[in-house]
Amino acid sequence: MKTYKDLSPSLRTIMTPGPVEVDPRVLRAMSYPILGQFDPEFTELMNETMDMLRDVFQTSNQWAFPIDGTSRSGIEAVLVSIIEPGDKVLVPIYGRFGHLLVEIAERCGAAVVTLEKAWGTVFDPEEISAAIGREKPAIVAMVHGETSTGCVQPFDGIGEECRRVDALLVVDAVATIGGVPVRTDEWLLDAVIGGTQKCLSVPSGMSPITYNARVEAKVLRRKTIERGLRDIDAAVPTVRPVASNYFDLGQLQDYWSPKRLNHHTEATTMLYALREGLRIVLQEGLEARFQRHKKHEAALVAGLQAMGLTLYGDPTCKLAVVTCIRIPAGVDGEAVRAMLLGSFGIEIASSFGPLKGQIWRIGTMGFSCNQKNVLHVLGALEATLHWHGVDISTGKALQAALAVYAGEATPC
Template identity: 75%
Template sequence: MKRYEDLSPSLRCIMTPGPVEVDPRVLRAMSFPILGQFDPEFTSIMNETMEMLRELFATGNQWAYPVDGTSRSGIEAVMVSLIAPGDRVLIPIFGRFGHLLHEIAERCGAEVFVIEKTWGSVFEPGEVIAAMHSFKPNVVAMVHGETSTGRVQPLAEIGRACRELDALFIVDAVATIGGVPVETDAWMLDAVIGGTQKCLSVPSGMAPITYNERAEAKLLTRKRVERGLRTSEVQPGELSFVRSNYFDLSMLQDYWSPLRLNHHTEMTSMLYALREGLRLTLEEGLEERFARHVLNEKALVAGLTAMGLELYGDPSCKLTVVTCVIIPEGVDGESVRSMLLERFGIEIASSFGPLKGLIWRIGTMGFSCRENNVLRVLGALEATLLRHGVSLPCGLAVQAALDVYEANIR
C-alpha cells in the first residue's frame, strides 16, 4: 500500500485576490470538535452567524446566511432561485466575472441582455440605466468588485433605478465584502453574494448571501415543498419551480429559520470558521477595516510606482483590494511569479482572458492585507525583477511604502 505523508503545507505569504491567508483564530476555530446539526448549541451558532452577517452586509434583511459551497455556489443559488426560465435579465459586464453571471443566467433559462465595457473601466450608472429602459429587464445582475481587472463599480444609482423600474438587483460582492463598503440597504440591492476567502479571510467553502423582501416575494411564488415532506400533491410553484434542490433558497431559508426544516447537513467546521472570521471583522470594526485596506493599498501602490512599474486600468475606479501591475516589456511574468513562490514563499496572481500574460494582480485582502506583507512583497518583487535583468531604481520601493505608513501614524 502506498504511504501518504503527514500533511505539512508550507507557510505562504498569499498576496493574490483570493484565497488569502487565514487568521490563526479562524484556523483554530475549525479544529474544535463538531456538534450535531440540530444540537441547540449549534443552532445558536447558526443564529449568531446570521446576526453578524446582517451587520457585515449593512442590512436589516431577515435573510442573511451562508450557502454551503464556494462563492460561486452563492451566486448560482441566488440566480437560479430569483431568475425564472424566460425572465429578462440584464448583465452589464466589465470583466471576467460578469461573463460568469451571463453564463449562469443562460443556464437558468433566462433571456439575457448583455452590455459590455472595455476591461479596465466600469460603467457610468447612466449607461446601465439607459440599457434598462431599452431592454426592460426583470432582473439586473452585476459584479461589484472585478478581481480580473481590479475595478469597482458604483452601485447606488443603479440600485435606485432598479427599484423605480421594478427590476430585482443582484450583486456579486464576493471580492468586496469585508474590505470595501457594501451598503445593501442604502444602495437598494435586492440580493447580495459575499465571498469568504477574500476580504473575510475565511477558507473557501461558504458563500454568505442576503436578500430582502422583494427578492423573497419572488422566491415564494416558485416554492415547492420537497417530496417526502409534502402534505398535498398540488404545488403552487409547479410551473416555474427552481431547477435546483440544493440551491433553492426557499428551502434554505426554512432550514435557517426556527422551522429548521431538514435540507442539507450544515457544514459544521466551516460555520465555526465563518463565525470566527465575522467576529474578527466586527471586532476590528467595518470602517477601521476598510481604512486598513485603503492604507495598505496606498503603500503598495507607492512602492510599485517608486520601482518604476505601471499600474493597469482606469485609476478613478480602482478596486482598493486588488492592484493590477503591467508586466514590463520583455519580462516573462510566469517566471517572476514562480521565483516569488519558490524562493520567497510569496504568491501573487496571473490573469485571465485578454489580460493573460500582460498583468500581475496583487491582492491586499483581509488578513493578508498588512504592513509586513506589503513590505515583503515589494522587497521580493524588486529582487526578482533585478534577477530577471530588469533595470530599476534599487531600494526605493520599500522606502516609499514605509513613508506611507509613517505618514499615517503622524
C-alpha cells in the same frame, strides 16, 4: 499499499485576490470538535452567524446565511431561485466575473442582455440605469468588484432605477465584502453574494448571501406553484419550480429559520470558521477595516510606482483590495511568479483571458493585508525583477512604502 505523508503545507505569504491567508483564530476555531446540526448549541451558533452577516452586509434583511459551497455557489443559489425560464436578465460586463454571471443566468434559462465595457474600466452608473429603463429586465445582475481587472463599479442611482421598473438587483460582492463598503440597504441591493476566502479571510467553501423581501416574494411564489404542480395541467403554469434542490432558497430559509426544516447538514466546521471570521471583522469595525485596506493599498501602490512599474486599469475606479501591474515588456511573468514563490514563499496572481501574460495581480485582502506582507512583496518583487535583468529603479520601493506608513507621503 501507497502511503501518503503527514500534512505539512509550507507557510506562504498569499498576496493574490483570494484565497488569502487565514487568521490563526479562524484556524483554531476549525480545530474544535463538532456539534450535531440540531444540537441547540449549534443552532445558536447559526443564529449568531446570521446576526453578524446582517452587520457585515449592512442590512436589516431577515435573510442572511451562508450557502455551503464556494463563492459561485452563492451566486447560483440566488440566480437559480429567482430566474424563471425566459426572464430577461441584464448583465453589465466589465471583466471576467461578469461573464460568469451571464453563464449562470443562461443555464438557468434566462434571456440574457449584456452591456460590455472595456476591461480596466467600469460603467458610468447612468449608462446602466439607461439600459435598465430601456430593457426593463426582470433582474439586473452585476459584479461589484472585479478581481480580474482590479476595478470597482459604483452603484449611484442603479438601485433606484431597478425599483422604478420593478427589476431585482443582484450583486456579486464576493471580492469586496469585508474589504470595501457594501451598503446593501442604502444602495437598494436586493440580493448580495459575498465570498469567504477574500476580505473575510476564511477558507474557501462557504458563500454568505443576503436577500430582501422582494427576492423572497419571487422565491415563495415559485414554491407555491411547485407544490401544486402535480395537480395542474403541465401546460398551464407559466413559472416552473426552482431547478435545484441544493440551491433552493425557499428550502434553505426554512432550514435557517426557527422552523429548522431539515435540508442539508450544515457544514459544521466551516460555520465555526465563518462565525469566527465575522467576529474578527466586527471587532475591528467595518469602517476601520475599510480604512486599513486603503492604507495598505496606498503603500503598495507607492512602492510599485517608485520601482517604475505601471499599474493597469483606470485609476478612478481602482478596487482598493486588488492592484494590477503591467508586466514590463520582454519579461516572462510566470518566471517571476515562480521565483517569488520558490525563493520568497510569496504568491501573487496571474490573470485571465485577454490579460493573460499582460498583468500580475496583487491582492491586499483581509488578514493578508498588513504592513509586513506589503513590505515583503515589494522587496521580493524588486529583487526578483532585478535578478531577471529588468530595468527598474532599485532601493526606492520600500522607502516609498515606509513613507506612506509614516504618514509622510501618498501615492502619485
